[in-house]
Amino acid sequence: MNSLIITSIEQGLIFAILAMGVVISYKILNMADLSVEGTFPFGAFLFAKFISMGMNPIVSTLMAFCIGTLAGLLTSVLFTKIRIKPLLAGILTMTILYSVNLKINGKSNIPLFSYDSVFNLGNALVVLVIIVLIIKIILDLFLKTETGYLLIATGDNESLVRSLGKNSNMYKTMGLMLANGLVALSGALMAQMQGFADITMGSSIIVVALASIIIGDTIMKNSHKIENTTRAILGAIIYKIIGGIAIDLGLDPQDLKAISAIIVIAFIFYNNSMADLLELRKRKVELRNAKNSQSVQEF
Amino acid sequence: MLKIVNLSKSFNTGTENEIKVFDNLNLQIEANKCTAIIGPNGCGKSTLLNLIGGSISPDQGQIILNGKDVTKLKEEERAIYIGKVHQNPYMGVSPSLTILENIALADKKGEKFTLRRLIKRKNMDRYIELLESIDLGLENKLNTKVKFLSGGQRQSLALLMAAMKHPDLMLLDEHTAALDPRTSRIIMKKTKELIEKYSITTIMISHNMRDAIEYSDRIIMLDKGKVVLDKPSKSLTEDQLLDIYRRRFEESIA
Ligand SMILES: Nc1ncnc2c1ncn2[C@@H]1O[C@H](COP(=O)(O)OP(=O)(O)O)[C@@H](O)[C@H]1O
Numbered sequence: 063m064n065s066l067i068i069t070s071i072e073q074g075l076i077f078a079i080l081a082m083g084v085v086i087s088y089k090i091l092n093m094a095d096l097s098v099e100g101t102f103p104f105g106a107f108l109f110a111k112f113i114s115m116g117m118n119p120i121v122s123t124l125m126a127f128c129i130g131t132l133a134g135l136l137t138s139v140l141f142t143k144i145r146i147k148p149l150l151a152g153i154l155t156m157t158i159l160y161s162v163n164l165k166i167n168g169k170s171n172i173p174l175f176s177y178d179s180v181f182n183l184g185n186a187l188v189v190l191v192i193i194v195l196i197i198k199i200i201l202d203l204f205l206k207t208e209t210g211y212l213l214i215a216t217g218d219n220e221s222l223v224r225s226l227g228k229n230s231n232m233y234k235t236m237g238l239m240l241a242n243g244l245v246a247l248s249g250a251l252m253a254q255m256q257g258f259a260d261i262t263m264g265s266s267i268i269v270v271a272l273a274s275i276i277i278g279d280t281i282m283k284n285s286h287k288i289e290n291t292t293r294a295i296l297g298a299i300i301y302k303i304i305g306g307i308a309i310d311l312g313l314d315p316q317d318l319k320a321i322s323a324i325i326v327i328a329f330i331f332y333n334n335s336m337a338d339l340l341e342l343r344k345r346k347v348e349l350r351n352a353k354n355s356q357s358v359q360e361f
Numbered sequence: 362m363l364k365i366v367n368l369s370k371s372f373n374t375g376t377e378n379e380i381k382v383f384d385n386l387n388l389q390i391e392a393n394k395c396t397a398i399i400g401p402n403g404c405g406k407s408t409l410l411n412l413i414g415g416s417i418s419p420d421q422g423q424i425i426l427n428g429k430d431v432t433k434l435k436e437e438e439r440a441i442y443i444g445k446v447h448q449n450p451y452m453g454v455s456p457s458l459t460i461l462e463n464i465a466l467a468d469k470k471g472e473k474f475t476l477r478r479l480i481k482r483k484n485m486d487r488y489i490e491l492l493e494s495i496d497l498g499l500e501n502k503l504n505t506k507v508k509f510l511s512g513g514q515r516q517s518l519a520l521l522m523a524a525m526k527h528p529d530l531m532l533l534d535e536h537t538a539a540l541d542p543r544t545s546r547i548i549m550k551k552t553k554e555l556i557e558k559y560s561i562t563t564i565m566i567s568h569n570m571r572d573a574i575e576y577s578d579r580i581i582m583l584d585k586g587k588v589v590l591d592k593p594s595k596s597l598t599e600d601q602l603l604d605i606y607r608r609r610f611e612e613s614i615a
């Protein structure tokens with residue numbers, strides 16, 4: 063049981079990086095970027111390539127991040143320059159990455175057991191906590207900078223960004239690149255943890271990321287001070303622990319995907335119907351106010 | 362001063378839905394004055410403001426702002442000289458950010474955005490002073506997200522954000538139309554205060570004849586993309602203007 067929890071936390075921390083990436087595209091930029099399904103294994107295969115070329119595992123992992131950002135650049139070019147809808151742009155990038163991933167090492171599955179990994183630097187849990195904390199702190203600091211706020215404003219109201227004299231597409235590109243870089247980094251770490259890179263490892267990963275984000279948001283609904291990054295991290299860990307326990311109790315791992323999707327559907331349904339309810343109530347109040355002020359005017 | 366020279370604009374060119382909104386429009390807008398544009402729905406008021414603001418580009422003609430031809434400048438390039446407030450109060454603010462964060466963003470308009478912190482202690486007093494100037498108590502709600510404000514508060518904030526860097530030109534597109542009548546009056550007063558305080562050349566679209574007369578120096582009436590009336594506001598009463606408007610547009614409907 064204990065080792066199950068530790069494994070779940072370790073995997074949760076890896077998925078926390080994925081979730082922080084998806085926070086940028088989905089929550090901040092308000093875009094459902096499906097390319098991450100390709101970017102996650104992309105990171106894994108890039109790591110496999112560099113480590114097998116004899117590079118050090120830290121450098122190989124960082125390279126996966128850097129080259130992973132290019133996936134975001136591609137989606138963004140499809141979207142902002144060729145004006146393909148974001149959803150399709152993401153799917154096209156994912157499709158291209160599928161072939162690219164197979165080409166990188168010429169195989170669909172690369173064992174990595176014989177190579178060095180970042181987890182040889184120390185206890186895996188400690189290494190992961192440090193990596194996740196570094197990313198969280200950098201991301202939080204970035205989102206408080208002038209540029210970071212412009213990224214948030216881009217997801218909120220592009221016309222405001224243009225009225226400030228900035229090209230909002232540039233900030234979308236930046237956000238998507240950062241998001242995909244983090245997803246690739248997460249994939250590279252997953253490959254090292256499980257000891258192989260595999261072409262299928264990205265399948266439905268977007269649902270895992272969304273489920274993590276949604277869980278994180280829901281459990282801390284009433285504490286507005288908590289950053290999105292913290293929520294994503296805790297959400298991913300809780301998601302993995304619950305999933306781990308469920309499987310331990312006899313749930314077929316194959317069913318976990320459907321359950322994750324149902325979690326996402328249920329929470330989005332709940333949030334939307336709450337929003338509708340609030341909107342309705344607000345409109346009634348506004349209507350009443352308008353009537354009141356009208357009568358004041360007439361008076 | 363703003364000069365509009367031989368401006369033409371059509372939508373859906375070459376299709377059966379082609380709409381010619383402007384055909385060789387010429388117009389001069391004096392500096393430091395408020396010009397009201399009135400006219401029925403679809404006569405081209407918003408299109409004119411969008412052409413000036415750069416969110417759409419003309420088929421032909423020039424837009425010259427203070428002697429500089431801005432026709433070829435992208436929306437974000439000419440935004441440095443222009444402040445805009447739309448009908449929808451959400452258009453001028455970032456709703457998920459706080460009042461303080463919105464003001465701080467607006468304060469960087471036209472400048473370089475770096476990797477330094479946006480909110481700096483040394484600017485706080487100035488932000489608070491700016492918010493105090495619109496007299497809604499927003500300075501006491503610095504950390505409230507803008508989406509939780511009322512429509513009127515949001516629009517006042519949008520107005521302040523558009524005006525605080527003293528743009529050469531302010532474009533107001535029915536910016537009080539979505540508000541209840543009382544709030545609408547308050548926002549009009551604040552608008553006047555702000556544009557006078559910073560002496561900003563203003564073009565204001567309005568459906569309210571009383572506002573048009575009361576708050577502008579000059580009234581231009583558009584009909585199908587043509588100027589059909591152009592008079593100093595002081596030379597008209599509200600009733601006269603309403604009469605002209607009704608005769609022109611209600612007869613044409615009949
Ligand atoms: N983006 C657009 N595409 C097609 N037609 C448009 C577009 N914008 C405005 N129009 C048309 O141009 C005409 C003028 O519209 P608009 O300037 O919005 O009118 P107003 O603001 O005076 O009510 C209308 O017939 C409108 O349907």
Ligand SMILES: [Mg+2]
Pocket residue numbers: 406407408
């Ligand atoms: Mg209009």
